[in-house]
Amino acid sequence: MHPREGWGPAGMSDTLLACRDCGQLHRAPGSVLAGKGLACVRCGSNLSRYPPLPIEVALALATTALILFLLANAYPIFLVSLEGRAGQDLLISGPLRLSEYGGPFAGLGMLVAGLSFVVPLVWMCLVVIVLAGLRWGDPALHARFAPLWKTALLLYPWSMLDVYLLGTYVAYTRLAEAVETNVATGGYALGALVLVQALLVLTLGRRRVWDLIADPRPVAPRPGEPWVACEICQLVLAAPATEAPRAERRCPRCATHLAPRQRGSLSVTLALTSAAAILYLPANLLPVMTVERFGQVSTYTILAGVEELLHLGLWPLALLVFFASVVVPMAKLISLAWFLHMIRRRSGRWLRERTRLYRFIDFVGRWSNIDVFMVSILAASLQFGFLTTVDPEAGVVSFAAVVALTMLATAAFDPRLMWDAAEGELR
Ligand SMILES: [Zn+2]
Ligand SMILES: [Zn+2]
Incomplete structure (x- = not known):
């Protein structure tokens, strides 16, 4: 370049x-x-x-987040009871319940466990280790933290406790219509954790941490x-x-392979976007869950779930789920296809708008998982046999795949190529 x-x-x-x-x-x-x-x-x-705040503040917030994470896992998020039978929802209940169904549902369970348990935990531990090491460690050894910080940054978009909290809220609201529900200690800890984590991200300063690792x-x-x-x-x-x-073509700070632009960006984005577009149909047409109440079976697609929220008079929540589950995945597919098309045409129109749109879909993409988490939570907490039982259906697997594929496609897309193409610099 x-x-x-x-x-x-x-x-x-x-x-x-x-x-x-x-x-x-x-x-x-x-x-x-x-x-x-x-x-x-x-x-x-x-x-x-x-960020204006010193790194010690970020370290304190990260440690607090880790403690809150332990509390959110040790205690139930909420308690449910129906006709004298009681149940509870732990953070890990959903994945465990999904794994019992086997097949693709077990894979979905692993995905949910990864996004709501493994990745957030590893991320928080890495942040605490790196910040503590940079604060108290020998400056000559700071470079050792580079691989840990790199891992933390790569994991961050997949740490989804904030999305999970919203999924819990939607599940809880729907449950409250059918059974007696009460928020428990774990639920409060999870709420506080999401807040602390948001503050942590604001005070962290990725570049500051990198510059402390190596000038x-x-x-x-x-x-x-x-x-x-x-x-x-x-x-x-x-x-x-x-x-x-080869060794000299690596970043001296974090050892990433150096390239002027992300390698294979366009072909990988095209492949992932196409795969997601194919799965988009079953994700929206197939039911995502079945609810059985007193022998009466009703199935719900993503859209039917939104409709039910509307029927219950919960229109702000309905609007939110509609936006996250229907609008966002569709917007991501259309936007990525548009970006690829404009690059092929070497177009210089709406460059700033396209760049802004790219940042937006990159930012909101993860929120589409609300419905995936909701189904997993409902399936885990509503197991009252004949009284009420919720089971996941094939649609939720396709839906989770669409969300993951579009997130990967967005990450693989290099927006700088739009600017290169417009200036005739794209080879
Ligand atoms: Zn680097
Ligand atoms: Zn720029």
Whole structure:
């Protein structure tokens, strides 16, 4: 990739920021980097910044989150009772219940366990270890935390306790119509955990942590020199020669393979989007769950679930689920197809809007899992035999696959290619 002009003479305290969305390089003096929101001059996207709070605050929040996670798992989220029979919902109840159905449902159970238990737990542990190590460890050994921090960043989009909480809320509201329900200790812990985690993400500052792991300035390219930005840690450095040995084509900070753009981005995005589009039909046409009450069986598709919420008069919730489960997956499929089409046409129209839309679908994509979590929670907590029983159906497996595939497709898509294509730089 050609270096862009106009980033002035090098100053030792300056940091180079390459926009993740359009590839524009910026030079930010150290004083500007702290606390202020910086926007890309070319596409308007947010450039990462240092949060104003010290790293100790983030460490305290991460530790609190870990304790709350233990509480949320040790105690039930809510209790249910029907005609003298009692049940409870633990965080892990859904996956355990799904695994009993075997086949694809066991796979779904593993996915739910991963998104709501394994990934959040590993993520929180990694954050605590890295922050504690950077705070108290020998600065000469800070580089050792790079693989851990890289893993934490890769896991983060799949840590879905916030989405899970909303799924629990929808499940709880639907349950409250049929049986007696009470929020329990685990539920309060989960609510507090989601809040603490949101604060933690705000105070963390990915770039600050990377810059504590290794100072980016010594490897900064000289003005006019070809450069490359690391996909993972955003380090900007002089582009290695194409014939350089493999080891030299890795990021010196996080060991990621250096490439000007995500490799195979367009073909992988196309493959994943097509697979998701095929599964979109069964995901919406097949029932996602069956409810049996006093021998009467009713099946629910995603849309029927929304309708039921409307019938119950819970229209804000109905609107939310409709948006997350129906609008978002569809919007992701259409947007990704549109981006690919515009790149093929080398079009320069609506570049800023397309970039903004990309960031939006990347941000909201994970919320489509509300329904997956809801079905898993209902199946786990409503097992009262003849009185009321909920079972998952094939549609929820397709639906979960659509959500996962579109999330992967969005992650594989490199928005900078839209800008390259418009400027005729795409090879
Ligand atoms: Zn930009
Ligand atoms: Zn890197």
